[in-house]
Amino acid sequence: MERELKYVDMVEQPISMHPKKFALWLFMVTVVMVFAALTSAYIVRQSEGNWLEYDLPEIFYFTSGLVIVSSFFLQWGYYSAKKDNLKSLRIAISLSVLFGIAFLVGQWYSWVALVDREVFFVGNPAGSFLYVFTGLHAMHLISGVIFLIIVLISTFRYKVHSQSMNTMEMATTYWHFLGGLWLYLFMFLLLNH
Template identity: 60%
Template structure:
């Protein structure tokens, strides 16, 4: 006698991720690939010769400290959002935004220092690479500052709180990524200038 019972497998649920978070991670992976290509090209081009050696401006240490500090204030904003302390979220996001802008101003100032030292965008490839790497990172910082401002506005509209953390989580992820990326680039430039 055959059994009429058939084993039916339940379909497995696919791993679900918020589409915006998924897009952010794809973007981050793309940016990593771009900077990996740039730093690889830097090393290859440096090995070919005709490479001007110069000291990095000391101000780069200050901008690096600034962006590192901004990562701390970003994390503070996220922790305060989890506790529904919106006044502190606003304060921490405001400070993070100001530190991001200060980083950009500092990087622009560093370009002026480089020009004074006769390190130009056009000319020797070592200068060109430095301008492209720092400029491209600066462009991403601009997008990060815009994201910070959007989250800050959302906080003022009570759209960021312990029950709705997605936006601030994404902003924190992106901002921390930009911080880690800059530290990598700074150390890379220190070791390979």
């Protein structure tokens, strides 16, 4: 009995992602690599000695809470957008922006507290690393706040709703990433300080 072989071309659906989302993920990977390199350098440099010992500003606990609450509000906004509840969406994004700005103000006051403790950007690598960590994170957070403001404006133009979630998904992903990054940095500093 002769068997007949049949070749069936299985057409697989390619994995696709919106190009802007892909670019955002690539950007977040590079940010992770930068902070991984910085935290590694921190550990290596700390083991060499000549390391200034000081207490972290207490305001870091407060700012950590702010970033968590901000992420909560943005997630509420995301769910509101999926349900086409534009009023809740606008309120949620507005609150998330306000808490994000409050976080940045808190970071400024953490620098003031560091100066009061005579921990400066120059003079000892311990202080330098802390300023670089918080400053670099603040720069990314400023970009996140700007992104959220753009999304908020888009909600008033009816460009964010259940049928148009790309921008909202990207903003939510980026904001949660920034919040997680801050919590990682804070825990790293608490454990390695």
